[in-house]
Amino acid sequence: MNDPGGDTAEQQAYITRFLLDYTAVPLAGGTFLRGVLPARDAVRVVAGAADAVAPHELVAYEVPLSDEDEEPVTAPLVLAWTRTLASGSLPHTDATVMSMPLIPVDTTVLEPADSSHADQALRLLRTLAWPFVEAPPGPALCGFLFTGQDSMRLYLAVEEAGGLIAADVQLTGALTALLAALPSLIGEEERWVTDTSDPHCVHAVDLTTW
Structure with a gap:
């Protein structure tokens, strides 16, 4: 069962907020964000077709919340890694979560994808529409x-x-x-x-x- 500490929950909430737009904007090709699952010390980014909901139509990429230097990973970096994975063929895995294939992500060797024009536009609009506030919404x-x-x-x-x-x-x-x-x-x-x-x-x- 997931029992994240305050800092972990705050980071997961930040990543979730950042990725929300990609339920409507493709991650790559015809692949969209279909979920963000909060795991211990990680987020599991769920990807699939625009209307996919069945587990066999989805894949979950498990991205650690900290890098090799134990520094927190940023939401744009999670997006860039996910886009790289969504752009390639599905790696083999025997692991599953909630009947979905689960791909552990080795961020030390994975090359993050470049930002797209849509990413830059969303970053600008998001910052103006939802400026940072010290107190995040609750419940997170x-x-x-x-x-x-x-x-x-x-x-x-x-x-x-x-x-x-x-x-x-x-x-x-x-x-x-x-x-x-x-x-x-x-x-x-x-x-x-x-x-x-x-x-x-x-x-x-x-x-x-x-």
Whole structure:
């Protein structure tokens, strides 16, 4: 089960925020971001076709959160490594996570891809639209995964839970009301269940019918 410390959760949330645009902008060719799974000392970047949700259609690249000098990796570097991997053939692996192929990334030998024009434009627009603030939003969104054509699993840092809560939500319906209620809903312990199929959370909450 994932039980990240405060610094780890903060870094995972930062990487997740940075990568969100690539759910709509291709990473490479026809490959898009389909999820960011928060693991211990790593993020698992999930890639696939624009509408892929089935595990056999996806691949998870496990990128460590620190480099060989034990310095935190940056979100642009995670993007560059992922783009290199998404541009090539799928490496062989016997490892899986949530039924997806899991590729451990050796960042000491992997060459990061160059920034694209879209990357530069997004960086400019993102900085102007979402300037850095000292206090990050709470609860921190440390990851997500598309689970259906109109559903997602959100990984949220909840201090009282001692780790991450996975909240399953629908993308259709009263999103404004759900977003307003989400912080209190995921804190209600009576909603917490254990999901043994997902190693990225300590509890799961089903809000798909809320």
